[in-house]
Amino acid sequence: MYTALYNHINRFIDLSIDEQEILAPMLKSFTVKKKTFLLTEGQTCRANYFVAKGCLRLYFIDIKGAEQTTQFAIENWWITDLTSFLFQKPSEFYVQAAELTDVIAIEHHHYDELFNKLPKLERYFRLILQKNHQASQMRIRYLYSQTAEERYRHFNNLFPDFVQRVPQYMLASYLGFTPEFLSKIRAKR
Amino acid sequence: MYTALYNHINRFIDLSIDEQEILAPMLKSFTVKKKTFLLTEGQTCRANYFVAKGCLRLYFIDIKGAEQTTQFAIENWWITDLTSFLFQKPSEFYVQAAELTDVIAIEHHHYDELFNKLPKLERYFRLILQKNHQASQMRIRYLYSQTAEERYRHFNNLFPDFVQRVPQYMLASYLGFTPEFLSKIRAKR
Numbered sequence: 001m002y003t004a005l006y007n008h009i010n011r012f013i014d015l016s017i018d019e020q021e022i023l024a025p026m027l028k029s030f031t032v033k034k035k036t037f038l039l040t041e042g043q044t045c046r047a048n049y050f051v052a053k054g055c056l057r058l059y060f061i062d063i064k065g066a067e068q069t070t071q072f073a074i075e076n077w078w079i080t081d082l083t084s085f086l087f088q089k090p091s092e093f094y095v096q097a098a099e100l101t102d103v104i105a106i107e108h109h110h111y112d113e114l115f116n117k118l119p120k121l122e123r124y125f126r127l128i129l130q131k132n133h134q135a136s137q138m139r140i141r142y143l144y145s146q147t148a149e150e151r152y153r154h155f156n157n158l159f160p161d162f163v164q165r166v167p168q169y170m171l172a173s174y175l176g177f178t179p180e181f182l183s184k185i186r187a188k189r
Numbered sequence: 190m191y192t193a194l195y196n197h198i199n200r201f202i203d204l205s206i207d208e209q210e211i212l213a214p215m216l217k218s219f220t221v222k223k224k225t226f227l228l229t230e231g232q233t234c235r236a237n238y239f240v241a242k243g244c245l246r247l248y249f250i251d252i253k254g255a256e257q258t259t260q261f262a263i264e265n266w267w268i269t270d271l272t273s274f275l276f277q278k279p280s281e282f283y284v285q286a287a288e289l290t291d292v293i294a295i296e297h298h299h300y301d302e303l304f305n306k307l308p309k310l311e312r313y314f315r316l317i318l319q320k321n322h323q324a325s326q327m328r329i330r331y332l333y334s335q336t337a338e339e340r341y342r343h344f345n346n347l348f349p350d351f352v353q354r355v356p357q358y359m360l361a362s363y364l365g366f367t368p369e370f371l372s373k374i375r376a377k378r
Contacts (some may be wrong), residue, residue: 019206062333064306070329082323092330115312122311123304129318132269136325137247141281144251 001029004052005104008076012124022117026110032097039095045084047105051077054101057170060093069174071097071136075160078128085111098166148177152185190218193241194293197265203312203361215299215354221286228284234273236294240266243290247281258363260325261287263351267317273298287355337366341374 002024009015015023029052030037038056039045049056051073058079059105070093073079082090088108107112115122144150152175156163163171169179193211198204201242204212218241222226228234229278238245240262247260247268259282262268273280277297295303296355304311331340341364356366 032304045240060330060334061335068333070326082319082326086323092334093326116247121310122315123201123308126311128320129315130275133318133322133325134275136322137259137270138272140325140329141249145281146256147252160278163248164374 002027002104005050008050009121009124012127013120015118015120019118019120023121026106026114026117028105029103029109031102032101033091034097034099034101036097037094038097038103039084040090040101041082041094042090043084044080044088045093045108045131047072047096047107048078048080048085048111048139050104050106050108050162051075051079052104053100053184054103054104056095056101056103057098057174058093058095059170064126067173068171072162072166072170078132084148089124098170099174102153143176148175148181149171149185151175160184191216193265194239197239198310198313201311201316204307204309208307208309212303212310215295215297215303215306218292219289220289223286223288223290225304226283226287226300227286227292228270228273228280228282230283230319231279232273232279233277234270234282234284234297235281236296237274237300238262238267238284239293240264240268241291241293243292244286244287244355245290245292246287246358247282247284248362256358256362258359260358261351261355261363266300267321284293292347337364337370338363338374340364340366341371342350350358 002020005027006015006020009062028047038049040063053075056073057069059067059069062068071079075111079095081088081091081095082095084093085108142154146154155175168182172179172182191209195204197207201337217236227236227238230250245262245268246258247270248256248258251257257287268284270280270282270284271283272278274297280290331343335343344364357371361368361371
């Protein structure tokens with residue numbers, strides 16, 4: 001049931017079968033249909049979500065009323081509104097399934113317990129958060145220093161399958177331009 | 190020499206005197222004058238920097254040739270270009286002292302060693318990176334969903350001393366507007 005997560009953890013640390021059994025009761029797995037919300041603005045974020053299959057996205061509604069996607073999580077990525085999750089306060093974000101998605105969740109009331117019972121997961125999450133923080137530093141860098149078209153080409157070179165897979169309007173907001181502009185770039189090719 | 194860092198670590202985990210002695214040979218401390226660069230674009234980032242006193246900032250030159258400050262680190266914060274630091278490749282950022290700053294550095298060749306010799310630091314850095322990632326999620330949220338003036342007032346409420354302390358043009362780029370606009374808001378008060 002949690003094989004995708006165990007496999008991912010084992011890329012970074014060694015988690016024995018015994019340790020997997022300690023971890024399992026602190027996890028939950030479920031499948032959500034495309035467009036299902038795991039979090040909406042004003043709700044308190046209950047869990048940190050690992051994508052076993054499919055795609056989740058984190059977005060918010062900007063000052064003009066438009067959706068701004070700030071993060072995608074495909075297979076083997078974690079996603080949550082950290083502020084709402086850590087401090088258990090109302091969120092200013094949405095987490096939504098961009099596709100039919102198999103999720104493995106760690107709920108907030110298990111989060112500290114997890115590190116107490118399995119301290120070696122500190123290393124796993126340190127490496128995951130390091131990757132997240134590194135990716136968000138680079139994303140800001142590219143948002144400001146490439147033209148919209150360069151950004152699209154760069155992203156398309158890095159993640160060609162993903163670009164095909166995700167709805168255009170979500171990709172456009174993630175890359176910082178309008179869906180109309182994205183259609184134009186694509187038509188040009 | 191490293192007391193500021195030991196104190197900070199001890200807010201999150203217990204680091205004994207013996208463990209401090211294991212850590213010390215992997216650290217370096219030095220003072221940099223205002224405007225000194227610890228990293229410039231094209232260089233490989235050699236260290237992760239902890240601010241014991243003073244202020245460092247991370248910025249890049251955007252497509253219009255303007256400085257974009259993406260992060261400040263005052264007392265007790267870490268700062269680095271993670272991509273360049275982790276993969277030891279040329280940086281697309283600058284790290285510069287915004288004030289006279291006392292720095293404690295962990296150089297790249299000690300970074301893995303540190304976690305091997307002191308696995309309990311995994312927890313410390315997991316919590317630090319979690320805080321960093323949480324702050325950067327919120328920063329993006331506010332950049333898109335408040336007017337420039339709201340953003341300034343919000344930031345000024347949260348960090349009144351910091352707003353007084355840092356040069357206006359750096360603060361303006363961090364908050365996503367021009368120095369001229371910042372002067373106007375301040376004049377209005």
